[in-house]
Amino acid sequence: xxxxxxxxxxxxxxxxxxxxLSCSPISGHRSVSWYxxxxxxxxQFLFEYFSETxxxxxxxxxxxxxxxxxxxRSEMNVSTLELGDSALYLCASSLVGVTTxxxxxxxxxxxxxxxx
Amino acid sequence: xNQVEQSPQSLIILEGKNxxxxxxxxxxxxxxxxWYKQDTxxxxxxxxxxxxxxxxxxxxxxxxxxxxxxxxxxxxxxxSQLSDSASYICVVSARDSNYQLIWGAxxxxxxxx
Numbered sequence: 001x002x003x004x005x006x007x008x009x010x011x012x013x014x015x016x017x018x019x020x021l022s023c024s025p026i027s028g029h030r031s032v033s034w035y036x037x038x039x040x041x042x043x044q045f046l047f048e049y050f051s052e053t054x055x056x057x058x059x060x061x062x063x064x065x066x067x068x069x070x071x072x073r074s075e076m077n078v079s080t081l082e083l084g085d086s087a088l089y090l091c092a093s094s095l096v097g098v099t100t101x102x103x104x105x106x107x108x109x110x111x112x113x114x115x116x
Numbered sequence: 117x118n119q120v121e122q123s124p125q126s127l128i129i130l131e132g133k134n135x136x137x138x139x140x141x142x143x144x145x146x147x148x149x150x151w152y153k154q155d156t157x158x159x160x161x162x163x164x165x166x167x168x169x170x171x172x173x174x175x176x177x178x179x180x181x182x183x184x185x186x187x188x189x190x191x192x193x194x195x196s197q198l199s200d201s202a203s204y205i206c207v208v209s210a211r212d213s214n215y216q217l218i219w220g221a222x223x224x225x226x227x228x229x
Binding site (some may be wrong): 004040041042043044045056058088090092102104105106107108109110112 | 120148157158159160161162165167205209216217219220221222
């Protein structure tokens with residue numbers, strides 16, 4: 001069974017540009033969550049999608065948005081990039097995303113974004 | 117405020133030795149606690165998940181303990197190997213309206229030959 005895949009793996013952009021990152025979950029998984037990880041910081045939750053609907057949202061500005069398609073693939077978009085957006089962006093998938101029931105999340109390798 | 121704190125921040129041990137990583141949390145109401153291993157430049161991989169009623173869970177050479185009364189967890193690694201070099205992250209799930217996961221900053225473990 002293929003794992004979670006993320007594209008691209010590396011990306012360099014300049015301030016003010018926008019970027020779109022893609023995540024393909026494990027086959028059969030319907031929940032996709034996005035996280036930002038910066039050096040020295042824990043993972044910061046961005047949002048979770050389930051059945052094409054945003055179910056949870058973290059404390060990030062509106063420049064960060066996402067969507068999920070009918071095949072559960074998800075995209076994340078960041079507009080008007082800032083230097084502080086440089087980070088590793090991780091996507092995680094799970095069957096239904098019910099974290100309270102101890103469901104395991106499976107992470108992709110991440111997309112490393114550098115904003116110059 | 118829901119928080120997860122891990123100690124130590126970093127740890128260096130010799131190959132073959134044991135070590136214990138700590139996690140204290142103030143998440144309430146508590147749902148479950150997870151330990152993840154994250155190799156440099158890669159996504160985290162789940163090691164264990166424990167609910168309120170579980171106080172020990174093992175995954176090979178990794179053993180996690182949970183004391184829900186003191187809100188503490190530990191991850192014990194036995195007979196360390198070079199491949200254990202990674203960051204170990206403690207994550208607590210709150211039984212709140214968002215069911216979000218609260219992530220610790222991690223402990224960076226380095227195993228030296």
